[in-house]
Amino acid sequence: MPELPEVETVKETLKKRLLGQKILDVDIIYPNIIEYPSIKQFQDKIKGQVIHNISRRGKWLLFELDNDILLSHLRMEGRYYFKDKNDLLEKHEHIIFHFHDFDLRYVDTRKFGRMHLLTKEEVQNKKPLYGLGLEPFDSELNEDYLKTKWRKKEIPIKTALLDQTVITGIGNIYVNEILFASKINPLKKASSLKRDELEKIIFHTKKILKEAIKQGGTTIKSYESSKGVHGRFQRQLLIHEKTICPICHEKIKKEKIGGRGTYYCPNCQR
């Protein structure tokens, strides 16, 4: 599941080939991927626009075009593949962008990914980007900020860290890793955290995400494709989907918190 580091990696890979390229046409095989505007408007508007830059906000990819911005969220399993123009359509390929010499295909097994085509103005004041919280590397992210945001939050810190309106970019895998590194029990109420605990969370969030970006993201499910755009296969996870704590060697606990699979060491994380 792509989180900030994976999206960052995909962004860099896409930039290498797409900057300055004109979108000649787009085929929409599975319409539900397109959230806004209508399918027809999406096609009509995007046609002929040149990709001038590709950036990232949280887990969203932003394709900056002549007039509009194409927003793409990969959700669980979304991927982009470069293909030859005459390659046959494969299963799970839902959106095909046609360029002069190649095609870019959006592939998504579970069809959870979403795309929006908004004007530059709409991006500023409309969902889905409006209301997102701070980027993890934003200098404004400090203990005071979290203290204020979580003052009245009676939900587990695990759940609070997944709230994209506070910090954006963290998903289920990295939140498990961040809380393990911070030695904080994921069930602790967000409002109960002390300054030193908030400080640890901020420190390890930056450290873990930075390291993951450096490695090209984490890929949990292995898959192969020479043409796929994804991070190198890396496994530097210490707690997520593990059974024995690498620090104290006690049994790692797995339970659902806020409906999400949570791994933690009850001995190390208090």
Next chain:
DNA sequence: CAGGTCTCCTGCTAGC
């Protein structure tokens, strides 16, 4: 308003 639950979707797996 805050917090909980449901929904989307498919591939994989445990269990019989």
Next chain:
DNA sequence: TGCTAGCAGGAGACCT
């Protein structure tokens, strides 16, 4: 072996 029920999860909709 073959079948099926159950599970996984990001974020928005919907409910309490």
